[in-house]
Amino acid sequence: MAGEGVKLYGFWVSPFSMRVELALKIKGVDYEYIEEDLQNKSPELLQYNPVHKKVPVLVHNGKAIAESQVILEYIDETWKENPIMPQDPYERAMARFWAKFIHEKCVPSFRKALLGGETEVEKGIEETKENLMILEKVLEGKSFFGGERIGFVDIVANVIAYWVFLYQEAVEKEVLTEEFSVLCNWKDKYVNHSIIKETLPPKDKSVAYYRARFAQSKASS
Amino acid sequence: MAGEGVKLYGFWVSPFSMRVELALKIKGVDYEYIEEDLQNKSPELLQYNPVHKKVPVLVHNGKAIAESQVILEYIDETWKENPIMPQDPYERAMARFWAKFIHEKCVPSFRKALLGGETEVEKGIEETKENLMILEKVLEGKSFFGGERIGFVDIVANVIAYWVFLYQEAVEKEVLTEEFSVLCNWKDKYVNHSIIKETLPPKDKSVAYYRARFAQSKASS
Incomplete structure (x- = not known):
């Protein structure tokens, strides 16, 4: 187009x-x-x-x-083809609600859990796990947040589907583990979707980038 | 309706x-x-x-x-009557951008400037003033963020049009002063709009509420 x-x-x-x-x-x-x-x-x-x-x-x-x-x-x-937002106003509101939840709650709690100082880490892990449990319930019985296909919330949640795993490898810590089986299933489907797969940045190079960046910000803090 | x-x-x-x-x-x-x-x-x-x-x-x-x-x-x-969002996709994006700016930048900077601890206040005042200058430019030549009538951004900005003045009175500090003349003109038009005027909470009771609340959170921190 x-x-x-x-x-x-x-x-x-x-x-x-x-x-x-x-x-x-x-x-x-x-x-x-x-x-x-x-x-x-x-x-x-x-x-x-x-x-x-x-x-x-x-x-x-x-x-x-x-x-x-x-x-x-x-x-x-x-561009109206292949909508990423639902058409129904209530479903649209739910998509915006969950995108906001991921942006305002999940991302900061992951940051605290994986990159926080000593005093923050424990609280960060607890908050992250609570947030992930909530997302598991939202995803239950669905392929994607968008239902049968990838939508707005899935796109926003790329941070969880791919980046969190890069961060985890870079810092050698794990908070999103296989115990969150619904999220892990979703993540597998997501990163193997043909468009997503060909677009995501290469894993090893990305992990190396974050390892260097986190080391640098630790050194300068 | x-x-x-x-x-x-x-x-x-x-x-x-x-x-x-x-x-x-x-x-x-x-x-x-x-x-x-x-x-x-x-x-x-x-x-x-x-x-x-x-x-x-x-x-x-x-x-x-x-x-x-x-x-x-x-x-x-x-409910389609009296739209609060613009119809044009670019204008809608701008409305969402400024609402997000108010929510994510202005509100936290006001909080730091008016309620922050000693180490935060100075930085908070500086950030607040920068943010307010930006909003002044957006409003320049317009009655409201929504143009000739109150729209989405104006409604989100009720925090600035009314609540900041309540907070300022409660803590006896001022950061949004008359030097921000474009914002002050907007605020005057806004709080005197018939629907807004009849809906806002009463000033004295609100100031008393925040005075008590801020004192309480100071005592418990």
Whole structure:
């Protein structure tokens, strides 16, 4: 499908720019991908996202949009093929609710559990496990959060399906284990989906990146 | 307009449940309001919002929705009269972007500036002022974030239009001052809009509530 001048400013291992790539690919929208050097951000990125100065930024017909979840909804409203949001208002509200839960509850609790200081880790593990139990109940009996196919919540949850496992390997700790069997089944289906599989960053290179990054932030804290 | 069994679980001085009330009133949707005792939450609230156990919760035809911004979008999609979201996908993305900015950047920076410990206050004031400058630019030349009428971003920004002034009076500090003239003009128009004016909680009672609450959290920290 013609992207009518669609550009994505991203970073190869960012789960947030990857969300946008996944949505564009699921939709079949052609786009030009521009890799950012986060140590030396391009003038275009700073111009297009002056508030946060972060990837991802989607530029469509010269107009820029930032924030991955905002971009996902824009993509779904602009290119109608292969919807990622449900059509029913209540189901849409539920999708937004769970995406928000993943962003505001799960991501910070994983961070505390895997990267937190001594005083935070125990609380972080406890919170993470509570959050994962909640997500298991949501997924019970379904292939994906989106039902039979990958939708908005699954795309947002790429952090859990793939990145958490990279982080875990990088820090040699485990909090999302096989005991969460419903989530692990979902994760297996997700990362083996043809579009997802060809788009995710390579595992070994990604783990090496996070290992170096976490070591650096530990050294400078 | 018939609300077809619309119930709102709220708390009289919560800016979050107030967002939902404002949207329902702007839309002209009839609803039953149920005041929650936050020290002794009702079984219904805990049943309807088991994840966060918080107000607001909207129940429509027996189905519950939590999280104020999620509820606002549901309301706009369910009752089409007097839209609060723009119709154009790019404008909708911008509305979601600014609502997220207010929720994730402005609210935490106000909290640090007005309620933070000694080490946080200075940084909090600096961040707040930067954020307010950004919002001034967005509002420049417009009556409301929504253009000529109150929309999604204005409703989310009730925290800035009214609550920040309550907090400031309660703690006897000022960070949002008249130097932010564009925001102050907007705030004056906003709080004097007929629907907003009749719905906001009474000022003196609200200030007294926050004065007591902040004193209590200071004593217990």
